[in-house]
Amino acid sequence: MVIFCDPGPDPDDIKVVVAAAVLHRQGQLKLEALICNGGNQAAERTALAKAVLANVRGSSHNSADISDGEIRVAMGVDSPQKYEPKPHEYNFEGFDEALKEIRAQENAYDGSAVFIDILQSADPQSITLQIQSGMRDVANAIHSHPQLVKEKVGLVSIMGGLQKTASGWEADMAANNCFDMAAARCVYGFCLAQGLRMHVVSRQAVPHLPMTLAKEFAGSTADTAKSSRRSRRQCTETSIHRGSAVKTMAYLYNAQRLGLIGLWGNVCRKTLVARCNKEWFFATFCGISKPQFLALDLEQRVGEHDDIEPWLCGTIKPYDVVAFMTLLPNAKKLFDFERAEELVNGTKHYFFVTDEQAPATADVEAFLRDIYTSLLLGPQQQLDRRRYVSYRRSISLCQQDAQSRCTASIDIDSGRCAPYIYRRSASLCIVPVHVSSM
Numbered sequence: 001m002v003i004f005c006d007p008g009p010d011p012d013d014i015k016v017v018v019a020a021a022v023l024h025r026q027g028q029l030k031l032e033a034l035i036c037n038g039g040n041q042a043a044e045r046t047a048l049a050k051a052v053l054a055n056v057r058g059s060s061h062n063s064a065d066i067s068d069g070e071i072r073v074a075m076g077v078d079s080p081q082k083y084e085p086k087p088h089e090y091n092f093e094g095f096d097e098a099l100k101e102i103r104a105q106e107n108a109y110d111g112s113a114v115f116i117d118i119l120q121s122a123d124p125q126s127i128t129l130q131i132q133s134g135m136r137d138v139a140n141a142i143h144s145h146p147q148l149v150k151e152k153v154g155l156v157s158i159m160g161g162l163q164k165t166a167s168g169w170e171a172d173m174a175a176n177n178c179f180d181m182a183a184a185r186c187v188y189g190f191c192l193a194q195g196l197r198m199h200v201v202s203r204q205a206v207p208h209l210p211m212t213l214a215k216e217f218a219g220s221t222a223d224t225a226k227s228s229r230r231s232r233r234q235c236t237e238t239s240i241h242r243g244s245a246v247k248t249m250a251y252l253y254n255a256q257r258l259g260l261i262g263l264w265g266n267v268c269r270k271t272l273v274a275r276c277n278k279e280w281f282f283a284t285f286c287g288i289s290k291p292q293f294l295a296l297d298l299e300q301r302v303g304e305h306d307d308i309e310p311w312l313c314g315t316i317k318p319y320d321v322v323a324f325m326t327l328l329p330n331a332k333k334l335f336d337f338e339r340a341e342e343l344v345n346g347t348k349h350y351f352f353v354t355d356e357q358a359p360a361t362a363d364v365e366a367f368l369r370d371i372y373t374s375l376l377l378g379p380q381q382q383l384d385r386r387r388y389v390s391y392r393r394s395i396s397l398c399q400q401d402a403q404s405r406c407t408a409s410i411d412i413d414s415g416r417c418a419p420y421i422y423r424r425s426a427s428l429c430i431v432p433v434h435v436s437s438m
Contacts, residue, residue: 008045018375023371025056092247136180149190156191207317264308
């Protein structure tokens with residue numbers, strides 16, 4: 001898998017980076033590269049991705065030396081639109097060192113060269129692309145090496161959007177399309193014409209997720225393990241990893257919180273599209289219904305210079321995460337692929353473009369809970385396969401009770417699991433369960 005992303009402005013990108021890195025570490029997928037682009041911030045966004053990978057790995061040394069083993073991190077194309085980053089976006093341990101390394105060796109981080117090298121080394125139809133940013137990098141590869149892209153790429157997942165017109169499927173006005181509409185049209189058009197299978201997810205097909213999830217995991221402690229059965233070295237390694245994992249979760253929560261505070265300012269200044277007004281903000285991120293909004297006179301009572309943070313208790317839409325989830329081995333349990341199927345030039349594509357095609361909120365939350373829990377457990381405990389059952393068996397266990405789903409709460413110090421009840425849909429529960437508890 002190669003992921004094209006623009007981490008920084010939206011913590012959603014970092015959630016996918018963390019998820020892909022955790023699944024790579026577990027052997028669930030092979031993450032070849034992260035190619036970071038956009039906003040005249042390609043170098044900074046690449047440095048952020050490197051620092052995040054270092055923390056996922058639980059490294060105690062300089063993140064500038066990180067490729068996380070086999071994962072390559074590279075700079076993509078800077079978009080023509082200039083972006084002014086907020087202070088919190090790059091407030092991540094290891095960022096400065098990683099950026100210094102990239103600045104000193106920019107040729108080694110050429111995303112175009114990295115992508116072509118990966119394609120040339122790959123088996124036919126073996127590469128999956130996850131595109132959750134502007135599409136210029138992929139469009140450039142199509143222009144320069146069309147046959148190579150056609151031969152080596154087997155699936156393209158895009159967080160974007162398509163609309164059906166009299167002449168066929170065309171790019172809509174999704175943000176990732178609008179970053180570079182010519183590039184978006186090139187990518188969609190090439191895939192449709194050449195029979196390169198696509199999963200396309202639009203913002204309408206993404207459910208609302210409670211904002212409290214990131215805060216819940218950000219509050220996890222990183223105390224040193226106290227079990228007498230562990231050696232001092234094991235305790236030290238566990239403590240280092242746990243500290244790194246909690247920093248990653250704290251970054252996700254703070255980026256979400258501070259990003260929304262910044263968004264509130266834009267709403268009040270009316271710099272966004274018309275639908276993104278105060279009523280929309282309160283409904284989406286504060287859980288305030290229209291009648292409540294009107295009854296409380298929030299249009300007049302709360303302004304740009306008022307503290308919006310106490311109101312933030314609503315939901316967010318994890319756009320990139322949902323697009324990534326269409327690539328999971330159990331994706332057909334989470335998405336209605338049959339309903340999303342579109343046959344174009346003899347190739348089946350899957351377009352999730354309406355709210356009826358969104359996965360269940362509980363399934364998205366369950367996936368992220370599993371990723372965050374795995375992140376906190378760390379590689380040493382995750383590599384002990386004897387202590388955990390497979391995704392399939394976990395799903396089976398969690399379908400025993402139609403009203404409540406039995407998962408496992410994990411003692412972060414000992415790695416032991418105890419059953420608890422968590423309400424979610426029957427289609428997914430991928431929290432690891434301790435074998436001895438069965």
